[in-house]
Structure formats: C-alpha cells, structure tokens
Amino acid sequence: MQSMTRDDFIWMAGGPQGSGVDSSANIFARACCYGGLHVYGQREYHSNIKGLHSYFHIRVSPEEIGSIASRVDLLCTFDADSVVRHIWEVSQGGGIICDTEVLGKRIMEIPTLSASFREEFQKTLDEKGIKPETVGDLINEVKKNGIKIYPVPYLELLQGLGKEIGEEKLSKLTIMTNTMALGISFGLIKYDKKFVNKAIEKIFEKKAKLISTNIVAFSRAYDYAMKNFGDSGFSLNPVETDEKRIYLQGTQAVALGKIAGGCRFQSYYPITPAGDESEYLEENQVFELEKEGISQAGGSIIVIQTEDEIAAVNMASGAALTGARAATSTSGPGFSLMAEGLGWAGINEVPTVISYYQRGGPSTGLPTRHGQDDLRFALHASHGEFPRIILCSGDLDECFYDAASAFNYAERYQTPVIHLTDKALANSSRSCRIFDRSRVKIERGQLLKEDDVRKKEYKRFQITESGISPRLPLGTPGAIFWNTGDEHNELGHVTENPMMRTVMMEKRMKKLELADKEIPAQERVNFFGDNDAAVTIVSWGSPKGAILEAMDRLRQQGHKINFLQIRMMHPLPTDYVAEVLAKAKKKIAVEGNYSAQMAGIIRERTGMDMDYFVLKWNGRPMTSDEVYDALLLIMQDKAPKRQVLMYGT
C-alpha cells in the first residue's frame, strides 16, 4: 500500500475531543508553512464535545498537495485510545509519540473504544496472531516491524517546566502538554525552532501572556527529544519560496469568496460542517470597499442566525428581492428543510445562493463525517420544475472563486444557485496561493434602476425571447411588482390559465438552456492529463486532489490517463462531456457515494455508461493512495467493475 513517490511527510495528532488536538495541529501546520512547505490537513471528529476521539492528519511537502494519504509517519498521541486506533496506519520506519503513562493501560478497558471497534480490533489481532494485553504490549509488537516508539514522561517534563516558569499548580501546566508534544514532534524531525516559535506567537497573539511559556515548553520538549531519542529517520527542511500563500480551511475560502463576490446578507441555522462559514463571516462582517482606488469604510454583511433552515433560505430570498446579494449556508438536514423555499425562489426567479456542505446521510447520518451523497438531492430538491444551477468545487481555490461566481450565475439567470461542497473541503485546511480578488468579476445580469421604470408599467415576469425578464429591486421608487409562489402572469398575479402556465413555464425553463449556451465549457469543467489517453477518470468535488496525485503517479510510470472534473453539474456541459467520453475506452467514475450519482446523471444526459466505479461512503475522504491503487488495478485490467474504498479511522 505504501507508494510514497513524493517527498512528503505525514504527522497526525490524535486525542480526546477538547484536548487541544486542533490547536496543536494548527501550530504544526503553520510552522511548516512558515518554512515554505506546503501543507494539507484534514480534521476528523465525532459528533461529541468532550472526550471522544478526534484527530488531525497533516501532510507536508515541498510541493503542493491536495489530499491525505493512507499512512502516518509520525503519530503524536494524547491518550491510549489514539495509539490503539491509529497503530496500523503508522508507516514502516514511522514513529509513535505517547505518554509513558498509557503504556500500562489495558486495551480492552479503554472506555472510549466502542464495542464494534473492539470486535474489529480483536479480529485484526487474531489475524496477526498476537495477543497484546496492554498498550505497551501492542507497541512492542509493532516495534518488531521497525516502528519506533517515543514514550514521553509528560508529567516529569511538566514539573520541570513548572520549576522554570515558576508555576507549581499542575492543573495550570497540563494544558501545555500539547505544546510539549509539538516540541517532541519537531525535535524528532529536526525542524528549525524559529518557525514553530513564529507559529506559537501567531496562535496566541490574542493571549500574549501565553506566548513565552509556550515557547519555553516547546523548546524544553524539543531539546528532550534531541537528547533522549535517536534518529527518527525523518527530517523536515524548510524551502525558499517567493509565492504568497495563505493557510485556511474550506469554510473560510467560501466565506471570503462570498464577501469578495459582493454577498451582503447571510442567514443560517447552525449545522456541521457549514456553521464555521457563517461564524467566520460574522467575525469579519465589516470590511473595506475600494472607491476611486482608495480603500475606505463602507462594506458590511448582515449575518443572521435564524430559528431554522426554513427561515434561513426564505430570509435570504427576501433579502435578495431587494437587490442585495444574499445567501444561506447549510448541510443535508438543513437543505431538506429548505426544499420548499428553493422552489419559491425558482418560480419567483430570485437569485438566492445556497452553500451546501454535504456530509454522510441520510437523516442525521454521519453528522461530522464526509460524504458526497447529496448530488441527486441538490439537483431535484423541491417539487415542480424550475431551473437551478449547481456548482461543485473541487478544492479550496475553487471554493473561493465559485462562491463568488455563484452570485453572477444566480443574477444573470435569476434563479437559485447551489454551491455544492462537502465535509472534506469544509474541514480540510491547506496552504494555497493567495486569492486574487482582481479575478473576481461581478455580473449582475439584467438589473433595472429607478430611471428604467419611471412612468412605465413594470412587468416583473415579462415574457421575453431569452426567458430573462429584467429584474427590479424591491423598494425601487416609482414602480411596484408582485411575487407569488402560485403560477403567475407577467405582473406576478396568481393565474391558473392553461395558456399562461404553458408560456410562463417555458419562459422560466428557457433560462437553463440560455445558461447552457452562454456559459463556456472552461468555466464548467477542468480537464487534466493526456489528451490522447484511452482512460478517462470523471469525478466532481473533493476527490479532485487525490485523483490528481494518483494520476500523476500513474503517468510518471508511463500510463496514459486523463481526468475530467465536472464543476457545473447543472446544466451539465453535455456535449463537452460526451466528446471527452467518446474518446475513452475505459471510463472511470470516482465519487464519494454508494450509487455513483454523477455517473447516473452523465448517463442520463449523454447516454454513456461508465466502465468502472471507484466509490467510497465510509464517512472519510479519499486518500491519494487508495485512489492510486484502485486506478492501477483498472490500468492493469485486474479491477472489478466496482471498487469500494475503505481507508479511514
């Protein structure tokens, strides 16, 4: 399984939720970024506040990376649970950092390991023919396979630290365990302390008092590792770079895209993993506008937490009616509640934008875990027929630019736009090239002003050749209009007239054809790899990073292959997709759901069937290694039609 072709290194922090796994990971990642390295991180957590296992997978490389991999090089644990849970993931030559105190813990008595986990674990032990009782026994077993163990007497180290900084209360010191673990980690990989110090300064910038003690704690642990542990076999070296980079997570990329794209109203009801986006927006709700080339005050976004998602989507539509760019943000259960409101926006031709972060469903499903199983739902939610546009971002860069362009499509075609992302994007944090606002275009479509309607009868739903009826913001002086969720005439009054129904429906639906005609293919798909390959991967959303890496590896080995990433699922650039697929002898769908929903949509539109399916629905994002393995089998003609990926803890 371990196909390590890149010069990459994977560090993982694991511990009980609420124990500081996130902040350790944040410091780790930033420290790597400061050294010019690229970072891709993925946060995994239970639907729980304190106590259950969570972990952060951080992959570091001098090159840009877009996915996690199927291994861990250095596992940094904060409890016994984390050692047991991730032990088989540690790569050969890799290492495990743990508290000396966990060594004596009896595996089957670790309370946070579920019965089903224990059963599976026992099976693995039986297969391996080993019988460890304690965590220490288990560690001794893997040691035999060349995995290195770094037991750390945290208690002693904390007491030593206490003496140095004049703090005797142990309870005040234990929060420093994370920082010490970082010290051990970075000591083992011999990374320059100055980058870590800089990261600590950044993370604690609002709690300046903590900076110096954390730096001392870090440094002591670093030195301890240098002195007491031999060579770990890894070393992480900084690289020079001129590139301007940011480190952020998916929800921030979407939020920034919205602000840059002119969104001025966001309503939401809290839900994982969408909630972070709205919170970030609210934190940054006042911003500057550039007028005559000068930045000045004047920009702001209203962020309102509603009573439910029904209110959220409808408030956004209410705001959008006034001409403000408005959005809401949610996940599957919330979108289920938005279905009726989506239809209202559709029939009233309101440019409401919905940021939809998928997670594993149905129902509450896997509330904190990944899934791509809502594509069909996004496409079909709400009764009746109306146009909608569905954008699917594949990485954080696309999250940003798509979040902005969603409003352009919404306003140009006066119809709701669903920006579909997922938990893997929401909670992946990575370094990427700084976003370029000058690439953000604002296209408002046919938007009327006061002067355009003065002394004329304004017909909000005027029948036009293109299907677009010029839009007037509600509240514009000198005119009025009506809206209704009922079928309506040009003025917006209720009608049940069969002729009017026929014509009005056609007017609305035509907008989808117009969008299909006007929006160029390069805005709707990405194409990577060899033009003349006989093998084509088709995918959408977050698997992009894993696919690109797997494909690179295959191409380096001489395989010819290409990858069609669908970025606009609706309207699908059907001709383009059909043209690409017609050239392929092997067509492979890669997606994070059970029923290959994208493949079904492509079949419906193009009449073309996929030859292979690589699917995953265990709640965890795809790793580049497992995608590589699956693709390789296909290249070698050894693959079954349907491969199910299972990696993940």
Add this chain to the structure above:
Amino acid sequence: MALKMADYRTPLFNDWCPGCGNFGILTAVQMVLVDMQLEPSKVAIFSGIGCHAKMPHWVKAYGIHTMHGRPLPFAIGAKLANPDIEVLAFGGDGDGLGIGAGHFVNTGRRNIDMTYLIHDNGVYGLTKGQASPTLKLGLQTKALPKPNINEGINPIALALASGYTFIARGYAFDVAHLKEMIKRAITHRGLALVVVQQPCPTYNNINTKDWYGGEDRIDPATGKPVPRVYKLEDTGYDGVVRKPEEAFPKTVAALTKAQEWGDRIPMGLFYQNELVSTYQERLSQRIADYLQNPPAKQVISDAQGRSLTSIDRMLDELKVT
C-alpha cells in the same frame, strides 16, 4: 397630489367569499396607507398562504405572496436588507400559529421595526374549514367531522411571552378602530403585532359576525344586542410602557386581559414598549453605517464589473509566506 383609496387598489377581481371578514381588513389597510400617504413603492406587503394571503394582490404596493407559514422570514430578509421599506406582513392563524409558529416566536426576539397582522378566523379557510390553532377546545365548526380535540392558542399571550413590543387586537368589522390599530402598529418603533378577529362566514359558523356583535344577547332594557367585543381604551386600560419599571406590571396586566374571551373580548392596544432596542439599533452597534449603507444600497462593483470589496485584512490574517 394626495394619494386616494383608488391609488392603492388593483383592478383584479376579489375572490373572497361574500361577507368575509378579510374585506374589512383590506379596507382598513388601504385607509391606513391613504392616511399616512405612503407611496406604494415604499411599501412591501408580505403574506403566507391561505385566504388571507391573497391580500397583496388586491393592494397596489410591492406585494410578496410567499409560502404557507413563511411571510415573516421573507419580510425580515427584505426589511434588514433595505430598512427604508415599510414592511407589512400578513399571516393566517394556521399560517402564523401552526406551521409558522416557530417564526412567530423567534421574530418576537428580534424586535425588527415592522408590522405583522394575523387574520384569526379560527379555521383553515383555504383548505376548506379544518380547525386552526386558535379554535377553542370542544368547538365544532361547520366542516369539522368531530369537535376540536385541541385547546386553542392565545396569540396575545404568546406574543407577550415572545417579546413583541406592540400587541393589539382589532375586529375586521370595526374598520375605523382596526385602521387606528394598524396605523399605530406601523408608527410603533419596533415589531408590532395586530391580531384581527376575522369572521369566516363560510366555515366558522360559531365565531360569526353576529356572535361578535352579540346578536344572540339582546339587552331587555334597550332592546339592542350586547356586543362581545369591547374596546380596552373605553375601560381606561393603558398598556403603554413609559418607564422601564412599568414593563413587568404592564406585561402582567396585558396577560390578564388576554385571558378574556367569550362573553367579553377586548379589542385595542394590550401592550406597547418602545424602550426596547430595535434590531436595527442592535445591528448599528456592529455595523456603524448600517442604516445609511444597508445591504441593498452597497455598491459592489465598478463599471467594469470588478469587485470593490477588499478582503486584504482577512487575507493578511491567513498569510503564511
């Protein structure tokens, strides 16, 4: 030129049943608009779904006929994005107290400067007469196969508990009084609720015009009916909070008044408190220029379609190289 009733009418055929209380409400609303001389394009009328919800189509103003139970969220979105619009929301009793009850309650917490009017007819008119959330326990209106098995909600009490800062009741067939209530609601600084007792001659054969008017109770002395509805103002009741310490006792008084039903049904202003901060004021604390520069008025691009929004501060925060 002064605006007249005709300036607020649309030429559409009104398809409410003859004798429907909604006609009184419609007339009262149009009279208020005339009284206040509100430009039609300054006013936006939101409604839910039901008989009541056809309202915006008969009024010449921005008219947004939304979804069953949802006029409030739409109205709030529009009002917050463009606070210059005079926003009136109309809901049915099923609409606002059944399917939309969550919005009814949570809107109370926000004290947004707008007006909400509930057409209380005791039934689901448009779906042919099922019991609405205000219909009292045991009553069997015309279309019910069995007597009502649920107790009725008290909208006045619910509004008090939810934080509405203006709570009044009107009667659809006392248009002059209703008009005053609606006008006061609009001029109120904050969120105003007017519950209107609205006879539905087609399905509610219990709470009829005659019943409200007391046609079944003839005073032997005068030979005239003794109406069930009476005006709080006529009894010296005063629900207006003028000092912070009055808020609690006046809430209690209003809650007590709200319990009256049956033989005597109070109309008028139950409670008003303009000392509570409005949502707009709260927003202005966070966004200093919110009122001058609300979402609907912000310019977001230049003539070439370039974004004007600077995200540099946020990017600086995230910068790592």
